[in-house]
Amino acid sequence: MSSADVTGDRHIPEPDPAKGDLAPERDGPRDTGMDDASLHRWLERTWRTPSGIVGALSSVDHKVIARRYLITAFVFLGLGGLNAVAMRIQLSGPQRGLIGPDLYNQLFTMHGVTMMFLFAVPIVQATGIYLVPLMVGTRNIAFPRLNAFSYWIYVSGGAFAWVSFALNMAPDVGWFAYVPLSGPEFAPGKRADVWAQMITYTEVSSLAVAVATIVTVFKQRAPGMSLDKIPLYVWAMLVTSFVVVFAMPAVMITSTFLILDRLVGTHIFNPAEGGDALLFQHLFWFFGHPEVYIIFLPATGMVSSIIPAFARRPTFGHLGLVLSLFAVGLLSFGLWVHHMFATGLPKLGASFFTASSMMIAIPNGVQIFCWLATLWDGRPVIRTPLLFVFGFFFIFVIGGLTGVMLASVPLDLQVHDTYFVVAHFHYVLIGGSVFPLLGAAYFWFPKITGRMMSERLGRWHFWLAFIGFNAAFFPMHLVGLWGMPRRVYTYPAELGWGNINLFISAGALLFFLSFVLFTFNLVHGALKGTSAGNNPWDAGTLEWATSSPPPSYNFARIPIVTHIEPLWAERETLPVATGLRVDARELLISTVAEAHPDIREKSATPSIWPLFAALAVGGTFLYSIFTPWAIVWGAAPIAITLIGWFWPKGDPEDQE
Amino acid sequence: MRRLAFMALAPFCVLLLQGCAGWQSALDPKGPAADELAWLIWFFTALCAVVWVLVMIALAAPLVMRSRPGDEPLLLDAGAERRKMRVVVTAVGLTAIILIGLTLLSFFANRTLAAIGSEAVLTIKVTGHQWWWELRYEDATPSRILTTANEIHIPAGEPVRLLLTSTDVIHSFWIPSLAGKLDLIPGHMNVLDIKADKPGVYRGQCAEFCGAQHANMGTFIIAEPRPKFDAWLNDQLQPAGAPASGEAKAGADLFLKRPCVMCHRIGGTPAGGTVAPDLTHIASRKTLAAGTLTMSRGNLAAWIADPQGIKPGSHMPVADLNGDELNAIVAYLEGLK
Numbered sequence: 001m002s003s004a005d006v007t008g009d010r011h012i013p014e015p016d017p018a019k020g021d022l023a024p025e026r027d028g029p030r031d032t033g034m035d036d037a038s039l040h041r042w043l044e045r046t047w048r049t050p051s052g053i054v055g056a057l058s059s060v061d062h063k064v065i066a067r068r069y070l071i072t073a074f075v076f077l078g079l080g081g082l083n084a085v086a087m088r089i090q091l092s093g094p095q096r097g098l099i100g101p102d103l104y105n106q107l108f109t110m111h112g113v114t115m116m117f118l119f120a121v122p123i124v125q126a127t128g129i130y131l132v133p134l135m136v137g138t139r140n141i142a143f144p145r146l147n148a149f150s151y152w153i154y155v156s157g158g159a160f161a162w163v164s165f166a167l168n169m170a171p172d173v174g175w176f177a178y179v180p181l182s183g184p185e186f187a188p189g190k191r192a193d194v195w196a197q198m199i200t201y202t203e204v205s206s207l208a209v210a211v212a213t214i215v216t217v218f219k220q221r222a223p224g225m226s227l228d229k230i231p232l233y234v235w236a237m238l239v240t241s242f243v244v245v246f247a248m249p250a251v252m253i254t255s256t257f258l259i260l261d262r263l264v265g266t267h268i269f270n271p272a273e274g275g276d277a278l279l280f281q282h283l284f285w286f287f288g289h290p291e292v293y294i295i296f297l298p299a300t301g302m303v304s305s306i307i308p309a310f311a312r313r314p315t316f317g318h319l320g321l322v323l324s325l326f327a328v329g330l331l332s333f334g335l336w337v338h339h340m341f342a343t344g345l346p347k348l349g350a351s352f353f354t355a356s357s358m359m360i361a362i363p364n365g366v367q368i369f370c371w372l373a374t375l376w377d378g379r380p381v382i383r384t385p386l387l388f389v390f391g392f393f394f395i396f397v398i399g400g401l402t403g404v405m406l407a408s409v410p411l412d413l414q415v416h417d418t419y420f421v422v423a424h425f426h427y428v429l430i431g432g433s434v435f436p437l438l439g440a441a442y443f444w445f446p447k448i449t450g451r452m453m454s455e456r457l458g459r460w461h462f463w464l465a466f467i468g469f470n471a472a473f474f475p476m477h478l479v480g481l482w483g484m485p486r487r488v489y490t491y492p493a494e495l496g497w498g499n500i501n502l503f504i505s506a507g508a509l510l511f512f513l514s515f516v517l518f519t520f521n522l523v524h525g526a527l528k529g530t531s532a533g534n535n536p537w538d539a540g541t542l543e544w545a546t547s548s549p550p551p552s553y554n555f556a557r558i559p560i561v562t563h564i565e566p567l568w569a570e571r572e573t574l575p576v577a578t579g580l581r582v583d584a585r586e587l588l589i590s591t592v593a594e595a596h597p598d599i600r601e602k603s604a605t606p607s608i609w610p611l612f613a614a615l616a617v618g619g620t621f622l623y624s625i626f627t628p629w630a631i632v633w634g635a636a637p638i639a640i641t642l643i644g645w646f647w648p649k650g651d652p653e654d655q656e
Numbered sequence: 657m658r659r660l661a662f663m664a665l666a667p668f669c670v671l672l673l674q675g676c677a678g679w680q681s682a683l684d685p686k687g688p689a690a691d692e693l694a695w696l697i698w699f700f701t702a703l704c705a706v707v708w709v710l711v712m713i714a715l716a717a718p719l720v721m722r723s724r725p726g727d728e729p730l731l732l733d734a735g736a737e738r739r740k741m742r743v744v745v746t747a748v749g750l751t752a753i754i755l756i757g758l759t760l761l762s763f764f765a766n767r768t769l770a771a772i773g774s775e776a777v778l779t780i781k782v783t784g785h786q787w788w789w790e791l792r793y794e795d796a797t798p799s800r801i802l803t804t805a806n807e808i809h810i811p812a813g814e815p816v817r818l819l820l821t822s823t824d825v826i827h828s829f830w831i832p833s834l835a836g837k838l839d840l841i842p843g844h845m846n847v848l849d850i851k852a853d854k855p856g857v858y859r860g861q862c863a864e865f866c867g868a869q870h871a872n873m874g875t876f877i878i879a880e881p882r883p884k885f886d887a888w889l890n891d892q893l894q895p896a897g898a899p900a901s902g903e904a905k906a907g908a909d910l911f912l913k914r915p916c917v918m919c920h921r922i923g924g925t926p927a928g929g930t931v932a933p934d935l936t937h938i939a940s941r942k943t944l945a946a947g948t949l950t951m952s953r954g955n956l957a958a959w960i961a962d963p964q965g966i967k968p969g970s971h972m973p974v975a976d977l978n979g980d981e982l983n984a985i986v987a988y989l990e991g992l993k
Contacts, residue, residue, distance in 0.1 A: 100968050101868045174865050180842060181825040181867055186786075271843025277826060278841065311718075312729045316740055342828055342864070343839045344820075344846035347770060351763050358755040365751040366744075372714045373740040377732075378724035393715050401704035404755070408762035410769055411700060413836025414682040414693050417828060417863040481697070483680035483832040485863045488871035492947075495680060495859075540729065568729050 028583035031557060039556050042582035047139065047553040050606055058606040060144035061552055062133050065151050067448065069126030072151075073119050076158055078515070080114035083107045085512050088472075092505035094493035104489035105172035106191075110165050112175025113195065116291065117202045118158045120433060124298035125209045125244075127440060128237040130448065132213055134543035134550060135234050137222030137559045139587055140603045142215035143208075145610045145645060150208035152614030157202040160622060164194045171195035174487065176288065177258065179269040179280045184262045193262060193625035196255040201621050203248040210244035213237055220587055221595045222542065223577050224561035229595075231541045231564070232315060235322050236301025239329040243290045243297070246333065251287035254280060264628050278343060285336035293332040295429060297325060299436035300367055303389055306436075306443050307374050309539040310386040314565050317370035324363035324370075331360040341412045350409045357407030364400060368393070383537075384458030388439030391466050395431025399424055402477070417487075420480025426473045438465065438518065445522070446536045450548040451529030457521040465514035471507025475500050540565025545574055558588050561595070609645035616641045680859040682832040687852045689769050689835040696765050700758065707754070769836075773849020776817035780808060784820075784827030784840035784862070787869035787970060788933050788946040793889065794819075802892050803921075805933035806946050809888050812855040812879040820846040825867060831860035831877050839864055852879035861947065868969025874947020895924025896936045900991050907988025915975050916985070922992070932972070939992045945970070957986045 031039055049059040059065065087107050090099040099107065133141050141147050164170045171191045173182040182192040217238045221230070230238075258280070260266040267273035269280050300321075308315050315321060337345065337353040371393075380386060402424040406412050415421060438461075445453050479500050484491060491497055535544035544567055546555050557576035563569030577597060580586045585603040590596055620634025685694040783790040793802040810816045820829055822840040829848060830837035838848045852858065862873035880888065899905040911917060912926060919932035927935075938944075942951055945967055949955040961982055963972035977985065 101871065102969065105868065178826055178865070181865070186825050186867065277843060308729070312724055312727065313732060314729065316737070317744060320744075342837050343841060344844065347766060351759075351766065354762055355759050358759050361755055362748065362752055366748055368711065369744045369747045372711070373744050375715070375718045376721075376740065377736070378718065379721045380718055382719075390715065394712065397708055397711050401708055404704065404758065405697070405700045408696065408700065408758065408765070410693055410762055410765045410836060411696050413838070414690075414697065414832065416837060417865075481682045483682065483830075483860075485830070485861060485870075487865040490871050492874075538727075563730075565730065 028581050030578070031580050031582050032578040034582065036556065039582065040551070043553040043556065044551065046583060046585055047551075049552065054608060055606065057611050058148075058608045060140070060148050060604055060606050060610075062129050062141040062144065062147060063448075063550060063552075063554075065144075065147055066126050066130035069122055069129060069151055069154070072155055072158065073123035073126060076114050076118040077123070078519075079162065080111050080119055081512055081515060083111035083114065084508060087111065088505040088508040090489060091491075092502050094491050094495075094498045094501075096490060099489065101489045102172065105174075105487075106165065106168075106170040108487055109171045109174050109177075109195070110161065113161060113171065113198070114158075115429075116175060116295075117199065118154075118161065120295040120429065121202075121206050121244075121291070122154055123437065124240070124295060124433070125206060125213075127302070127437070127444075128213055128240070128298060129209060131444065131543055132216055132234055132237050133220070134447075134546065134554055135231050135541050136217060136220060136225060137542045137545075137555060137561065138216065138220040139554050139558075140585070141212050142220060143212045143604070145604045145607055146208050147212050148607075149610035149614050150205040150212075152611050153201055153208070153617060154205040156614060156618035157198050157205065157621075160201075160618070161194065161198045164191075169194065171198075176284055177255075178284075179258065179261070179277050180271075182258060183269055184265075187262075190625055193259060196259040196262070197621045197625050199255040200252050200259075201618065203252050204617070206244055207248050210241035210248075213241040214245070217241075218592050219589050221590050222559050222561050223588070223590055223595055223597045225590075225595045227593055228319075229561050229564045229566075232304035232318065232321055232325075233298075233301035233541075235325055236297045236304070239325045240294055240297045243294050243329050243332060247287045247290035247294065250283050251291075254283040254287070257283070259624070263625075278340075281340050281343065282336070285339045286333070288339060289336040290329075290332040292425075292428065293328055296432045297328065299392075299433040299440075300325070302436040302440040302443075303371060303392060305539070305541065306385045306389050306439050307371055307380075308565070309443070309537045310381045310383060311374050311377060312381065313374065313377055314540070314568075315370065316373040317366070318564065320366050321370050324366045327363035328360060331356065331363070335360060335407075338407055338412065341409050342416045347409075354407050354409050358404060361400065361404055361407075368397065368400075383442075384453070384455055384462060385439040385443035385537075387459065387462045388435050388442070391462065392431055392435040392439070394466075395427055395435060395469065397431075399427030399429075399431050403428060415480055417485055418480035419476040419484045419486060422486055423473050423476035423480060426469075426476075430469060430473070435465075438462075441518075441522070443537065444543075445525060446529075446532030447543055447548050447550070449526050449529070450532055451525055452532050452536060453521050453525035453529060457517065457524070461514055461517045461521060464517060465511060468507055468510030468512075468514050472504055472511050473507070475504050475507075479504070535567065540568040542566055605649075607645065609641055613638065613641035613645055679857075680832050680861070684833050686854065686856060686858060687834040687850060688772055689850065690833055692765055692768050693836055696762070699761070703754070703758070772851055773815050773817050773847070775815055776849060777814045778810065779817045779819060780810075781819045781821070782808075782829060782840065784822035784824070784829075784866070785931075786824050786867050787862070787873040787967070789829075789873075789875050790933070800893060802889065803934050804892060804937070805941075806874075806943065807876045807878060807941050809878045809880060809885055810850070810852060811882045811885040812852050814882070815849055815851045818848045818850060820848055826864050827862045827866050827873070828864035829860070829875070830863040831858050831875070833858045834860075834877060837863045850877070852877065855879050855881055855884075857942075859947070869967050872946060872948045872967050872970075874943070876942065876947065878942075891940070892937055896922045896992050899988050901987060903984050903987040904991050905988075907984035907986070910977075910981055910985050911988060914977065914981075914985075915973060935989065935992060937992055939990050945972075953986060953990055956989055957982055960985060 049055060049061050049064055090096050090104060129141060169191055171194050173187055173192050177195050180186050217234055257268045261268055267275045269275045269277055271277055304315050334356045335353060338357045341350055406424060442453055442458055479497055484497050532548045534547055542559060545559060557578060560575040560577055580588060585605060586600050587603045588597055589599045589601045591598050616637040620630055623630035683694055685691040779794040781792040781794060789806050791804050791808055795801050820838055820840040822842045827840040828837045829840060834852055835850045838846045856879055858877045860875050862870055899908045917927045919929040921928050921930060921934045923936035944951055944955055944959050948967055949959060959966055963970055
């Protein structure tokens with residue numbers, strides 16, 4: 001075996017037949033010693049997405065799937081934004097008759113459901129699907145077919161919700177769908193069933209992505225990327241994925257209990273038969289609070305990626321930031337009761353949740369202080385991504401501090417379920433997640449498309465979004481303290497909320513316009529943007545080592561990581577590992593802690609079956625809002641598609 | 657430039673001033689609980705504002721610094737890093753101290769609130785319905801138990817205990833200028849103690865989303881001096897007065913023959929429905945349909961003629977009445993003082 005490639009070249013261990021590895025005689029050509037041009041030809045042939053419509057639908061390339069996810073989630077953002085604009089027009093004055101209660105209640109439910117389940121969670125996961133494999137230096141995400149399946153499930157869940165909206169049968173019970181309001185007695189028709197099943201299946205999709213992400217981070221890191229050299233963004237996605245794995249089942253149980261009550265006639269939530277309406281809230285918020293962190297933690301990863309690139313130094317307090325991520329992820333499961341202070345829980349128990357809710361501000365504080373300390377070395381390079389990070393600080397810190405106010409039981413009793421809370425969580429979610437996401441869009445757009453977005457338009461976009469956001473949401477704090485509850489389709493003129501609501505609506509329109517400008521900048525950048533090159537920001541992590549956009553196989557040779565910011569440490573060329581086959585989809589699997597190269601593992605080839613499986617699952621879910629027998633009849637097509645999915649292809653691995 | 661900034665801020669100032677006239681405002685407290693809470697809100701707000709300003713200063717600081725010399729991102733000054741670590745650790749420590757302080761503060765505020773109702777003079781059971789409030793003034797003597805709706809009269813300056821529950825979905829009882837909110841949950845009973853320092857009318861509305869007409873589920877607390885309250889209570893305990901005019905008499909008959917009687921109760925008549933508000937003294941109330949309309953002859957007629965136009969989705973059906981019948985019923989109800 002020749003080892004004369006590049007300086008620092010390390011070989012993947014020889015296959016050992018005793019350990020069940022492939023026998024060498026069955027091996028095909030390897031990348032060892034191959035010249036760049038023929039290596040590219042081989043890898044491209046092996047890893048590319050097949051052509052044609054069937055080929056496109058069969059794709060298991062994490063970048064292709066992630067692009068689809070990003071675009072779909074962005075479309076849902078637009079739809080959810082239109083919901084908001086419609087609501088703001090209705091609320092712009094007292095007693096407006098534009099939208100009646102029936103439509104208004106569907107609008108705010110769809111706004112919440114769309115933003116939480118169809119935009120925020122999918123878009124942060126999609127960003128992870130795109131970036132995590134690149135950042136850890138591997139060729140595809142783990143379980144690529146599961147990943148493809150998750151996308152199809154997500155699209156069908158989203159389509160399900162929005163088609164029902166078009167048919168005037170969208171859920172109208174709020175994104176939280178409290179029983180008994182959503183129960184069989186008070187929500188006749190299929191609206192609440194649409195909520196229940198749509199939740200269940202978008203969560204199937206998000207669980208699938210979480211599992212794929214965890215395995216990718218644990219087992220597919222490039223050699224040398226030991227735990228202390230994992231980029232913060234990857235840590236954030238890892239912690240988020242664990243939070244997803246533990247939180248999502250709670251909401252799936254909630255929605256399944258609800259549909260059992262509605263469809264099968266159980267009385268889980270029916271107080272008249274010994275059930276309990278509050279159980280629903282406990283289960284829902286046991287998911288619902290971590291949900292906020294599922295949306296927020298990936299954004300902290302984005303901030304941790306953007307700041308070092310423009311502060312021109314590694315992040316200050318790397319270890320502190322990693323530990324904060326874990327602390328936040330863990331504590332996020334101990335605060336759910338602060339959504340329920342007004343339900344009259346025992347006072348001492350409620351005080352415990354005040355303390356735990358206050359406590360989570362500490363690791364969040366650590367993060368904020370470490371980022372600020374990173375910026376203190378000198379004037380940072382101010383580009384659009386960093387502007388959005390500054391916007392993030394400005395807005396998110398307000399949201400965090402009003403969060404501290406809400407953590408106090410007595411104080412919460414005044415502001416709970418008022419516009420103060422609406423203001424608070426938009427400051428947290430838009431400030432804490434959407435602003436970093438927008439920064440991330442400007443930051444990684446060149447990687448995804450190979451072109452730069454316009455900096456001039458980017459600045460306009462930032463200021464429009466920043467001013468529009470604050471104009472729309474800051475006054476909501478006030479109107480909430482003046483007594484305006486949430487989820488009202490109108491309000492009486494005598495209460496004097498008219499002018500401030502008109503002002504809020506104007507701000508909301510401005511904020512919506514900023515997204516129109518952003519869309520224009522995206523399209524303009526994709527078509528006419530200047531060429532980006534591999535590493536336009538001179539950032540330090542591995543995704544910038546490959547071309548923009550990356551080839552189907554991500555890296556021609558798997559890089560070896562020697563530093564937390566590998567591209568800053570190895571300015572000339574990255575050391576690489578060789579020994580992977582080029583005629584089959586082979587990944588390098590490494591050990592969890594030290595990332596020592598361990599074994600070579602096959603990665604799944606493109607397949608149409610995940611799509612069919614998703615259709616079968618989607619059809620079953622859809623049918624199940626009408627009859628519980630759907631589960632029985634749906635099991636057969638799902639089983640058939642899964643058999644197709646896992647059918648042995650005659651690979652040597654299959655025969656063992 | 658300064659003028660421009662002033663013009664940008666002007667709407668905010670107007671809005672701030674306007675809000676002070678709150679009739680339903682947490683910032684305009686009229687009772688001990690809301691007083692305590694308003695103080696808490698201002699204290700938290702002030703402290704949070706200080707913290708926010710400090711963070712913003714720290715964020716803006718690098719903007720006025722000189723650029724980092726050279727472009728070697730991995731070359732860090734070890735001394736500077738140590739200083740930063742000290743600053744960060746101090747900031748985290750201060751954060752923890754502030755948070756512990758706020759936790760204790762909120763704990764003690766909660767104790768203060770809990771003490772308010774320990775000597776309640778009056779117990780009122782509030783049952784939430786889609787979309788109105790049923791009130792039952794408890795009394796040891798069954799004949800002195802009063803059932804009414806939507807407007808809660810209480811004696812000013814005396815603590816009153818509210819027992820909150822619901823028979824349909826979850827609602828939340830909230831009078832911002834008197835106390836924080838508490839949910840009405842079917843199968844549960846919550847206790848809210850309130851006290852109004854001075855006589856006055858305090859508005860509130862349902863704060864937990866409860867379906868189509870969540871927005872129009874208002875309620876009022878009317879605090880009165882003790883003698884006035886006692887007089888009110890005695891009046892309310894009387895059965896409905898006899899119809900005063902011929903038209904009202906016809907209205908009373910119609911009321912009993914038409915669907916009205918299926919849901920509403922009028923004390924002293926055979927009408928005994930309990931699924932809708934008690935109308936025995938409806939004309940003594942200030943509003944109709946849980947704060948949706950002010951009480952007047954015209955609004956009574958409008959509400960009976962077109963409940964689904966005024967409060968779409970409400971459980972009040974359209975009764976098929978001609979003009980004369982409508983007038984007669986309105987004349988009757990108008991006399992139920």
